Amino acid sequence: MRISILLHAYLMVTAGLVFAFLGVASLAAAEPPFNASRLEVTTLATDLKQPMELAIANDGRIFYIEIQGALKVFDPHTNQTTLVGEVEVTTAQENGLIGLALDPNFDRNGWVYLQYSPPNFEGQHVSRFTLVDGKLDNASEKRLLKYEEQRKDCCHHAGSLEFGPDGCLYIGTGDNTNPFGDSQGYAPIDEREGRFFFDAQATAANTNDHNGKVLRIRPTPEGTAEIPAGNLFPPDSNQGKPEIYVMGCRNPWRISIDQKTGYLYWGDVGPDAGGESPRGPRGYDEVNQARQAGNFGWPYFIANNLPYHDVDLATGKVGDKFDPAAPINESVNNTGMRELPPANEAFIFYPAANSDTFPELGSGGRTACAGPVYYYDAANPSQTKFPPHFDRTLFIYEWSRHWIMAVHLTEDSQIASIEPFLPNHRFVRPVDMQFGPDGALYLLEYGETWGVNDDAKLVRIDYVRGNRAPVAVAATENNTGRQPLPVKLSSVGSFDKDGDTLTYQWRAFRAGEEQTQPVILSQDANPEVVFQEPGVFHVELKVTDPTGATAIASVPVIVGNARPSVTFISPQPGDFFDSPAQIHYQLQVDDQEDGTSDFETADATGAAEIDLEAPRRTALNLTIGSGSIPRDGKQDVNDSDPVGLQLMKKSDCFNCHAVDSVRVGPPFLKVAEKYRGQDHALDASIKRVREGSTGIWGKVPMLPHSQHSLDEIQEMVSWVYSLEPNSAVRVFDGLVGDIKLTPEEVDKAGYLQLEANYRDLGAGEIPSLVGTSQIYLRKRKVEAEAADEIGGPQTLGGHKASGGNFLGAINHQHFARFNQIPLDQVGAITFRVTSAGAGGQIEVHLDAIDGPIIATAQVNVNGSWEDFYDVTEKIAPQMGRHDIFVVFKNPQNQGGLMNLDSVTFQPPAYLTDIKNSSE
Incomplete structure (x- = not known):
């Protein structure tokens, strides 16, 4: 009897595996070709206050944190958001509640891991908490790790928690280094006395410091942490902190683990230099892949191991390039090893300007984020899971550029291709995202500004299968006036998501009488109808697809009174x-x-x-x-x-x-x-x-x-x-x-x-x-990035720009157009400029890019990309309003000419007033 039962069980399991395999194959085969229009974005929750990270439980609940200390949960079954608990934090210097992960056995133990900035300790805590009856039990805190930081100067705390498939917890930490001042956007390696906080060699390149790293620990059931095998420095080796998995990071703000391969991915936010210089390369952001522990180079290297030069900031003397094969940390602020592991190249890298290596990523601001990796599961019964098109795909995203990219990977996790994801949808600063158990993508959008935003939200992105209802769009021309009133009705913009042919019906109700039988106005898509009697009418457009799915749109019509x-x-x-x-x-x-x-x-x-x-x-x-x-x-x-x-x-x-x-x-x-x-x-x-x-x-x-x-x-x-x-x-x-x-x-x-x-x-x-x-x-002063047309230059961010942005990456023959300037009220034009590149001229053309030149301003090199100065040129008296084309010229050195912050159209007496005041 025992043998027969076991044999029966074996046959059932075997048959189940066979059927499962056949089911997987048939489901995959049944998937129609990928159709990007079937990706639909749904808002789940609004009124978020600076959301940072999310984590999704197996039951579909979405936990997320806000930087000021709140842990919240969105329940998809009730569509309600609940405050789970709060931890006390300081938000000085970009600190706060910055990392979140759920235990791999969260369904059973209710353990939540938080990375946060306590107000009474200058550094970060990584702790485990327990949820009790759905609420965070602060007394249950088990501190797994704490590491020191400085809070005197800005910045880079990173903050990100993620579990790998082996049960290890990965922790992102920033270099905790001020990137401004004399570093000029290049490597911050200031070794002068009193400038410790401006030297990333003290943190990211220091093997004896937790900052500028991705750490890896293994939490224990008792609430402590063990050091797993395979970290960069063996325990008790005195080579470096044993928690370090990868070093040489600037600001690994978002990390993710491929749950099949165990590979670590992270977005590293790069430095600000706008162009090459004797100090080294321009700034790049990176998306990195670590298959094993290693050094990723900062602050000595960037991108594909482009080296910086050693610089003595006391004298300004530029020394030799750093060697990626054998980097040496000789900083007076280094407390770790002098000889560092070889540097690894970035997986993906891009500057503010267009990238020759990765042109798909475009140009603009830079705040790289990485993860997750999606694998298609045909056995998942969800009808909204992502399709096989995205199987084995790493999703990367840009907080500053508002996009998401799908990086299709090969079987060996190399880059096969990069595809814009929902390119016609503007994500409002994506800050974290994960796939749920339903195979849909869940995303936190931070909102438009760095502070608290009304447009911060939690969204879900589904891949919708089957027939979809059409979309109805109704519009009118001449919908108010005296009778008889001819009204043009338009259904332009109505469409069927599946490409089916629609039928149309227009009908009218008199206001307040919607329960009565409507008047059928037309079956045409875009009719013109005449209202003979005065009244307030509700006109409704109903569109229907061949399956009977409908959509309705409404417009008002007011007859008997003309709008003034x-x-x-x-x-x-x-x-x-x-x-x-x-x-x-x-x-x-x-x-x-x-x-x-x-x-x-x-x-x-x-x-x-x-x-x-x-x-x-x-x-x-x-x-x-x-x-x-x-x-x-x-x-x-x-x-x-x-x-x-x-x-x-x-x-x-x-x-x-x-x-x-x-x-x-x-x-x-x-x-x-x-x-x-x-x-x-x-x-x-x-x-x-x-x-x-x-x-x-x-x-x-x-x-x-x-x-x-x-x-x-x-x-x-x-x-x-x-x-x-x-x-x-x-x-x-x-x-x-x-x-x-x-x-x-x-x-x-x-x-x-x-x-x-x-x-x-x-x-x-x-x-x-x-x-x-x-x-x-x-106003007479116009921010350059607000031009009505920008031909070539890129809108970039800058701390010294008057509006926080400027036009940069300017080359020969680039231009900016300002519409309909009242030139009869202008006597001179002031350009606020700076250049650490080639410099050149700014020509002011009238009404066309090759129109008459009414002024030419010389822009000299001042050796800086951020120290703006003014250049003013008089213009001859003009009549009326004209389009102004500002054209940048340097035929001898055609790249990297200058940055333009603003254009000021001075009054006619401006130069005279300046002259008189100087006398």
């Missing part, structure tokens, strides 16, 4: 404002029902027959903006906008609403003030946007927006709720007036936005409508 128009008589768009500034404005209102205003009478309402004692309905909003004028001054979708705002610009939201003024519906600021902080208000608002509502803010109903997913509407409503009153907004009444700005206001302003609004009197039962006109006034 508002025109700026003065100032004109693009005019300059100066300090001290007094801006005289004159508006004209035209309305079919109310009449035409006469701005010379400063009529309060804009119509002569209307009671002048009535409340004013003409208003001018002044907003003092930072930065530069939005390109083209339009409500264009900008990749840097929060996702919710991007979705709203693509939808019909701004047809009926403005941020801070009344249109058809209430200002978004009023909505935010009314509902923000109320329990369940967000859910109620999402429901109203999705399904429509009537009577909450007035006669005109909120139309349903079923064309948007709940995730999209949540993004949109969350953006509205995030709005705060802007103290820089001032309101002026009437059609004529003066705006006075203080010198302080002018100094802090990047631009002025003037928005004029007029609310008409309505027409009987038809509600009032608001006409709006918006113009921008420019």
